[in-house]
Amino acid sequence: MSEQVIGSGTAAPRNIPIRKRDSNSTVAIRVRNVSKSFPGVQALRGINFELLSGEVHGLVGANGAGKSTFIRMLSGASVPDTGEIEVQGSPLLFDDPRLQSGAGIAAIYQELTIIPEMSVLSNAFLGKVPSRFFVTDKRRMERRFAELSEWMGLKIPPHANAGSLSVANQQMIEILRAVQTDQNVLIMDEPTAPLGPYERARLYELIGRLKESGVAIIFISHDLDEVLQLSDRVSVMREGLLVETRTAANWTKDTLVQAMLGDVQIVPGSKRTHASDQELLHVSNLALPGRVSGLSFGLHEGEILGIAGLVGAGRTEVLRCIAGAEPSAQGSMRFVGVDCPWPRTIREAIGRGIVLAPEDRKRQGLVLSRSSLSNLMLADLPAVAVGPVIDRSKTRERGTALARQLGFNPERLDAEALNLSGGNQQKLVLGKWLNRKPRILLLDEPTRGIDLGAKQEIFQAIRRLSDQGMGVILVSSDLEEVVEHSDRVLVMARGRQIDILDGHDATVERILNLIFAVESRASDAGVS
Amino acid sequence: MSDADILASAPARQTANWRAQLPTLIRVYGIILTLVLLLAVVTIGNPAFISQQNVFNMASQWAPAGIMAVGMTFVILTGGFDLSVASAYSLCAVVAAYVGQNHAPSVSFAAAIAVGLVFGLANGILVAVVRINPFITTVGSGFIINGVALVLTQNAAFLVNNDDFGILGAGRWHGIPYSGMLLVIFLVFFGFVLARTIYGEAIYAVGGNYEASRLSGIRVRAVVASAYVLMGGCVGLAGCIAASQLSSAQANLDPGIIFDVLTIVVVGGTSLSGGSGAMWRTAVGLGIIATISNGFVLLDISPYYQSIIKGSIIVAALALDTGLTRLVRAK
Numbered sequence: 001m002s003e004q005v006i007g008s009g010t011a012a013p014r015n016i017p018i019r020k021r022d023s024n025s026t027v028a029i030r031v032r033n034v035s036k037s038f039p040g041v042q043a044l045r046g047i048n049f050e051l052l053s054g055e056v057h058g059l060v061g062a063n064g065a066g067k068s069t070f071i072r073m074l075s076g077a078s079v080p081d082t083g084e085i086e087v088q089g090s091p092l093l094f095d096d097p098r099l100q101s102g103a104g105i106a107a108i109y110q111e112l113t114i115i116p117e118m119s120v121l122s123n124a125f126l127g128k129v130p131s132r133f134f135v136t137d138k139r140r141m142e143r144r145f146a147e148l149s150e151w152m153g154l155k156i157p158p159h160a161n162a163g164s165l166s167v168a169n170q171q172m173i174e175i176l177r178a179v180q181t182d183q184n185v186l187i188m189d190e191p192t193a194p195l196g197p198y199e200r201a202r203l204y205e206l207i208g209r210l211k212e213s214g215v216a217i218i219f220i221s222h223d224l225d226e227v228l229q230l231s232d233r234v235s236v237m238r239e240g241l242l243v244e245t246r247t248a249a250n251w252t253k254d255t256l257v258q259a260m261l262g263d264v265q266i267v268p269g270s271k272r273t274h275a276s277d278q279e280l281l282h283v284s285n286l287a288l289p290g291r292v293s294g295l296s297f298g299l300h301e302g303e304i305l306g307i308a309g310l311v312g313a314g315r316t317e318v319l320r321c322i323a324g325a326e327p328s329a330q331g332s333m334r335f336v337g338v339d340c341p342w343p344r345t346i347r348e349a350i351g352r353g354i355v356l357a358p359e360d361r362k363r364q365g366l367v368l369s370r371s372s373l374s375n376l377m378l379a380d381l382p383a384v385a386v387g388p389v390i391d392r393s394k395t396r397e398r399g400t401a402l403a404r405q406l407g408f409n410p411e412r413l414d415a416e417a418l419n420l421s422g423g424n425q426q427k428l429v430l431g432k433w434l435n436r437k438p439r440i441l442l443l444d445e446p447t448r449g450i451d452l453g454a455k456q457e458i459f460q461a462i463r464r465l466s467d468q469g470m471g472v473i474l475v476s477s478d479l480e481e482v483v484e485h486s487d488r489v490l491v492m493a494r495g496r497q498i499d500i501l502d503g504h505d506a507t508v509e510r511i512l513n514l515i516f517a518v519e520s521r522a523s524d525a526g527v528s
Numbered sequence: 529m530s531d532a533d534i535l536a537s538a539p540a541r542q543t544a545n546w547r548a549q550l551p552t553l554i555r556v557y558g559i560i561l562t563l564v565l566l567l568a569v570v571t572i573g574n575p576a577f578i579s580q581q582n583v584f585n586m587a588s589q590w591a592p593a594g595i596m597a598v599g600m601t602f603v604i605l606t607g608g609f610d611l612s613v614a615s616a617y618s619l620c621a622v623v624a625a626y627v628g629q630n631h632a633p634s635v636s637f638a639a640a641i642a643v644g645l646v647f648g649l650a651n652g653i654l655v656a657v658v659r660i661n662p663f664i665t666t667v668g669s670g671f672i673i674n675g676v677a678l679v680l681t682q683n684a685a686f687l688v689n690n691d692d693f694g695i696l697g698a699g700r701w702h703g704i705p706y707s708g709m710l711l712v713i714f715l716v717f718f719g720f721v722l723a724r725t726i727y728g729e730a731i732y733a734v735g736g737n738y739e740a741s742r743l744s745g746i747r748v749r750a751v752v753a754s755a756y757v758l759m760g761g762c763v764g765l766a767g768c769i770a771a772s773q774l775s776s777a778q779a780n781l782d783p784g785i786i787f788d789v790l791t792i793v794v795v796g797g798t799s800l801s802g803g804s805g806a807m808w809r810t811a812v813g814l815g816i817i818a819t820i821s822n823g824f825v826l827l828d829i830s831p832y833y834q835s836i837i838k839g840s841i842i843v844a845a846l847a848l849d850t851g852l853t854r855l856v857r858a859k
């Protein structure tokens with residue numbers, strides 16, 4: 001088994017062991033009137049902000065509100081147009097991330113900066129390699145890596161290729177890299193988005209410990225429960241403004257949503273309106289040697305089937321097999337009542353109307369150098385073309401309609417995907433496949449980095465399509481999301497199917513209990 | 529759509545004046561500025577530069593390199609590279625001249641283009657299907673092709689005594705050279721293909737992100753291979769034009785032409801990492817390189833200084849491009 005759930009033991013994801021900050025704190029970072037614009041976008045408008053030493057400061061806001069742009073100013077990755085930033089009382093020198101780490105600030109960015117071809121170890125010490133007389137000190141690196149892994153509760157092999165890790169473990173390496181520099185300020189941009197419950201719990205513990213040792217932390221997330229539990233204070237950003245800062249106790253989830261999005265009603269996810277007996281897809285004995293085995297399940301017309309499991313349980317592999325992305329997959333498939341060979345290529349699966357929206361938007365989802373519009377149309381170009389020639393007005397019409405469905409600002413359709421906020425990039429990945437109106441839509445972590453309001457609209461759009469007969473398989477590390485939106489939930493652990501729960505019986509506790517029963521049995525038996 | 533997003537678009541509208549757009553404009557069109565400057569300098573130095581006669585001559589002279597730059601734009605956009613073009617170009621010219629000695633020019637040109645396509649296909653298969661690094665593939669195939677040409681010809685020149693053979697390269701219609709017309713037709717037609725067709729979109733997508741394109745159902749291997757085949761066709765035609773212009777050909781016709789072809793594409797601003805660029809950029813790049821080279825002659829600059837100046841201008845053009853962008857962005 002290449003990569004399994006790291007460690008063992010039962011994680012209680014919402015139980016966060018954190019000591020709250022004591023009141024007499026000094027100012028670690030002071031920001032005065034910082035503004036930043038990009039061609040056509042005013043990303044930040046006169047931000048004033050204070051970070052106290054030893055506090056965890058939550059930062060929330062809708063997609064494109066300017067959170068990432070803001071923290072990039074603090075870490076020196078980017079320079080403000082106007083305004084001042086003071087760190088520990090002295091002004092920040094701009095335009096060089098290396099100077100900032102001299103200033104005691106480490107940052108974890110929203111997009112992974114892992115270099116997939118290099119080892120885990122090299123990635124962990126990227127740019128900060130311990131050396132003796134200009135020669136890298138491999139032994140010291142290994143020792144330090146082992147210490148930190150132990151401390152963070154990680155079990156990642158140091159000499160594996162970083163590219164072979166799951167996105168969650170790649171993220172943990174990013175975190176380790178920032179932590180090992182031992183700075184006074186740690187900035188984390190949506191660190192939990194790619195993590196499963198186990199890794200999240202480890203990160204919460206880590207944040208608690210760092211805080212105790214006096215590190216000030218800025219924590220960005222779209223998971224408001226998490227933000228409220230972890231933070232001492234929470235600031236809300238909206239359209240480039242920092243609208244309000246309050247202590248966490250003085251916010252509730254509702255007031256946060258209100259401040260972030262304005263008057264948006266958060267309605268709970270809806271279940272299937274009409275049950276269909278027509279089976280769209282039936283999978284028997286699916287196996288991918290060494291990764292998953294023994295999966296059998298059906299997917300009905302108009303159904304959303306959730307797959308729940310921890311990181312490394314094999315959820316992504318299942319989706320990739322069905323989408324034809326794993327040539328060595330074994331198993332038999334019945335598609336709309338007809339037995340057919342297992343798809344061996346992506347194009348074969350797409351030909352049947354089975355499509356996959358992959359989890360890693362930067363590597364597998366988007367062509368970053370192209371416009372948002374091009375990306376939306378990429379999977380279904382013939383639909384907007386007359387013969388070989390693309391019809392521009394049709395493209396724009398379709399693109400605008402899609403953008404509306406996704407809560408994506410249509411005026412930014414011509415922006416390069418590279419310049420969009422993380423959440424808006426994610427909307428493009430989904431939009432690309434919704435555009436194709438597939439028979440079966442496979443979603444791998446579809447809402448990673450998407451704000452609450454947009455998440456809701458996206459699930460409404462998905463439900464609309466599924467009510468017209470589309471089948472959906474949903475993989476998400478956010479168990480609440482899986483439970484809320486799925487008609488049935490398939491529970492996986494260690495590459496195997498454990499159970500299929502009916503929507504009404506599926507609760508987060510029940511799923512976690514099922515999973516951890518298998519996990520602890522496996523670790524008792526000494527299997528790793 | 530959410531309120532937040534409607535609101536988020538408001539600041540965009542307010543600042544969408546020319547000032548805010550300036551960095552983008554310069555980043556996108558800065559290279560045109562360079563061309564205009566160069567044209568102005570050379571024209572002031574010697575007004576004969578913009579005479580009809582001179583412009584037509586340049587079009588004809590630069591037709592082979594320009595047509596190959598069209599193919600190279602496709603290859604580079606897919607994230608690849610073709611270093612075999614100089615050898616293939618000579619070989620195609622030799623084939624045209626050799627066949628042209630005893631057959632009709634149309635037959636000889638068809639043969640040369642076919643040879644170009646075959647070598648293009650070979651490169652394409654090696655790069656896209658066997659997945660050998662394009663740099664290695666084409667350096668290797670370049671050596672092989674050059675070797676083949678030398679073995680076949682023993683490095684002898686092939687002369688063609690047939691006036692019709694010269695029409696493609698040297699013929700004119702009301703003073704306009706056919707070769708120059710072909711060049712313009714290629715730039716315009718393939719520019720359209722790149723900018724407006726499904727195939728063009730696929731070229732950009734594959735170069736921008738291979739894996740994402742594959743997962744989107746694009747025939748990635750076919751698209752990559754096709755770029756090399758197109759390159760081969762362009763090389764074949766360029767070889768024909770060169771042979772026709774000289775009424776002869778030789779195995780080491782012009783080994784340096786590869787640098788012209790690459791420089792034309794890259795100076796225009798097409799990125800060597802693939803996925804970003806355009807055919808109009810190649811047209812501008814061609815303009816710049818042709819103007820520099822022709823300008824040297826017209827301005828009577830000593831050949832010793834020519835290389836120094838040419839190199840400096842090329843580097844300066846790229847520096848201007850990025851430098852201006854930063855300068856304007858910083859404010």
Ligand SMILES: Nc1ncnc2c1ncn2[C@@H]1O[C@H](COP(=O)(O)OP(=O)(O)OP(=O)(O)O)[C@@H](O)[C@H]1O
Nearest residue numbers: 038043063064065066067068069419420421422423
């Ligand atoms: N390099 C850039 N060029 C142009 N626009 C940019 C660039 N970087 C960011 N922007 C724009 O600035 C705005 C703020 O983006 P930012 O990434 O800070 O949002 P965010 O709050 O982090 O959103 P998310 O929750 O989706 O991550 C967006 O409209 C984005 O498109």
Ligand SMILES: [Mg+2]
Nearest residue numbers: 068110421422
């Ligand atoms: Mg962000």
